[in-house]
Amino acid sequence: MILKSIELKNFRLHKDSVLTFSENLNFIVGGNGQGKTTILEAIYYMCTTKSLNQSPDIESVNFEEKFFEIKGQFEDLTKNRININFNSDVGKKAVLLDEKQIFRAADIIGKFPVVTLIQSDHEITQGSPGERRKFVDSIISQASETYLKIFIDYNKTLRQRSSLLNQIRETKNPSLYSQLDAWTSTLIKTGSEIIRHRIKFKNEFNEYVKNAYQKIMNTIETPDISYQTFTEIEDKNIEEEFAKELNKKKELELIRAKNLVGPHRDDFIFNVNNRELRRYGSQGQHKTFQIALRFAQFFYMKDTMGRVPIFLMDDIFGELDTYRAKKISEYLKEVGQSFITMTDFTNYSDLVKLENDKLIEVENGTVTYV
Amino acid sequence: MLIPEPLQLVIDELSKLPSIGKKTAQRLALHLLKSDKEMVKSLAKGLIDLKEKIQFCEVCFNISVANICEICTSQKRDRSKICVVEEASDIIAIERTNEFDGLYHVLGGVLSPLSGKGVEDLNIKELLKRFESNEVEEIILALNPDTEGETTSLYMAKLIKPLGLKVSRIARGLPIGGDLEFADDATIGRAVISRIDI
Secondary structure, eight states: OEEEEEEEEEETTEEEEEEEOOSSEEEEEOOTTSSSHHHHHHHHHHHHSSOTTOOOGGGGBOTTOSEEEEEEEEESSSEEEEEEEEETTTTEEEEEETTEEEOOGGGTTTTSOEEEEOGGGHHHHHSOHHHHHHHHHHHHHHHOHHHHHHHHHHHHHHHHHHHHHHHHHHHOOTHHHHHHHHHHHHHHHHHHHHHHHHHHHHHHHHHHHHHHHHHHHOSSOOEEEEEEOSSOOOSTTHHHHHHHHHHHTHHHHHHHTSOOSSGGGOEEEEEETTEEHHHHOOHHHHHHHHHHHHHHHHHHHHHHHSSOOEEEEESOGGGOOHHHHHHHHHHGGGSSSEEEEESOGGGOTTOOOOTTOEEEEEETTEEEEO | OOOOHHHHHHHHHHTTSTTOOHHHHHHHHHHHHHSOHHHHHHHHHHHHHHHHHOEEOTTTOOEESSSSOHHHHOSSSOTTEEEEESSHHHHHHHHHHTOOOSEEEEOSSOOBGGGTBOGGGTTHHHHHHHGGGSOOOEEEEOOOSSHHHHHHHHHHHHHHGGGTOEEEEOOOOOOTTOOGGGSOHHHHHHHHHTOOOO
């Protein structure tokens, strides 16, 4: 899938910008605060109808104006036009796909798959387990609607069950215990399906990560992701182990009125050469791992969805040594259409701009081609 | 323009109904105003009869004209089977199929701690009472296939099975006559997992 062009009106710094893109690499160059990342924002908006850093729509409106509009043209087997406009007086956003209004974000998500490599990615390797679960869940949900459905069901079960645990703690009503058993059964059933999906994903995804990491580093370092749930489990007896573990924590769950066992507490451990990255990794290994995860995501999604995602990279070269910058720019040739922001192109003598690639300069919200 | 009071009243009442907005309510009210007087009278009488003559069956909580509904009193129905549903409207849906000749029981909801629905709020005690006659042999759970419905089914099964009754749950899968390619992924996934031998 290729993004041919976009038009931005009053979108942050961009009062009126029209951009046409290369179907290979697009380098977006400019100083700080000139509006390079805004272009990635706009692309992300069109693919997901949401902002890249989850900020409210109104923050994307130019300071002097009252609305913004993003128009884009995608080309796959067919052409698609996307129009997103937001009016700060009404406080509402309208999304139009080929002139037809889209009311559910879910109808767009997955149609234009996108992979992002941004500053906040450091949280995936350095942050809490929740960040890693979010990373994994978003990939599996995009590839499998079944997983998304189970995931929603599981979260609903968690809320129902914790509400019931609360009621038991408050009222001590004995009739509530038999209901708890029923909710526990549902928790085990949906939770086990989540675990099974995650195990399968981890096994498949590991190959992609290994491949990506070694392409970037070209070393003998071997990355590996291991999956940590409530117990060491074999694929077969998840339900059994789940029930056992819940039984152990039964009293504690009632005291704290909280769901203490299940995949909502899982973690994914990233290792390099069998050493845990989070504890023993160097800054460089963290950065490389983060980049490898996104490249792995790109190729995983490409293979499982049969659609080539758009790759957005925000200022990744700033923190890399020339060796890895060179490796990544070589690796980029295997990817489809990408958008890469950077402060200065000439700093990277190893970066190769091919004839088909585009260099776009951004200064104070206006765009020039080089 | 000032709308005459009787008209405004009808518009306001109609717009309280589900899926009817202000404009639709106005169109309906004006349509009634223009309609034949007999037709409007019949509608008004129908609405009053609906509230005055229809009640809930004392046995199964189905909607009924008499104290006990037609299904519960019918001699043609198989009294050994009871199909448990969430709402009376589900009975209408199952009856349309002509595939079930047993009796029904309306639970009046499903378990949902978040909305404060527990066992006491459902017609479960009344169902257990029906087993006393020893006629019942099988319970078929036909609740919605969402988290709450599934959990309620599990609860009911656990409650009823020890009494020596056969308990089953209706199957989930693909719509008949529909194309596999048009079904949503989750339904197909479900159908593959719960495939049956032929």
